[in-house]
Amino acid sequence: MAGGVLVSFEGVEGCGKSTQVALLAQELKRRGVEVVTTREPGGTPLGEEIRALLLNPAFAPTPWAELFLLEAARAQLVATLIRPALERGAWVLADRFSDSSLAYQAGGRGLPWRQVQAANRAATGGLVPDRTLVLTLPVSEALARARRRPTTKATNRRFEDETEAFHQRVARAFHRLAAREPQRVQLVDGRGTPSQVHARVLQALAGLLP
């Protein structure tokens, strides 16, 4: 797609995705590149409403309902934000993308992998990131970071309050993705300070960076 680059950041809750998206965006801007950052679920007016629905403990969607809400938000994000940005030649940094559905809805919730893949393809029109960075951190450490984070409120603890076993299944699914698609999906050690992790992120993007 005309010059643009799509990089997604993945990993369990609290592994440092949003922190690293912000650091990379800053670095790319410093290098004179147009950068668009997105988050999932959300990132568009419709997507933010869907995010609120997903986080509202009153609704408790079934795994399939949860998947389709996420895919609806993703379809809107791809069509209205990501594709136009890529067509302009921008870098798009996605804080979670399709691989999160494989990890959470297939790995974590147990929906069939192939059906989640099909839903991802439908929602994205087949758009796949140029590079996907999975930030790895022991689940207990990541959850401890997430729970310390000041923005964690009762309303956005849906996944954070899942069992440790759930998060282990999610983490295993991310490792499985990296093993299946080693060119695209790279594991980045999420331990250490934000700037140490940032240096690893830049390394993992070698060859793509301007």
Ligand SMILES: Nc1ncnc2c1ncn2[C@@H]1O[C@H](COP(=O)(O)OP(=O)(O)OP(=O)(O)O)[C@@H](O)[C@H]1O
């Ligand atoms: N390398 C790091 N070392 C210590 N703390 C960190 C590091 N990176 C991020 N944090 C802190 O850990 C918390 C979680 O980080 P962040 O919000 O970036 O994770 P996330 O992967 O985006 O989480 P979520 O999936 O819940 O959105 C934040 O309070 C953040 O400031």
Ligand SMILES: [Mg+2]
């Ligand atoms: Mg985040």
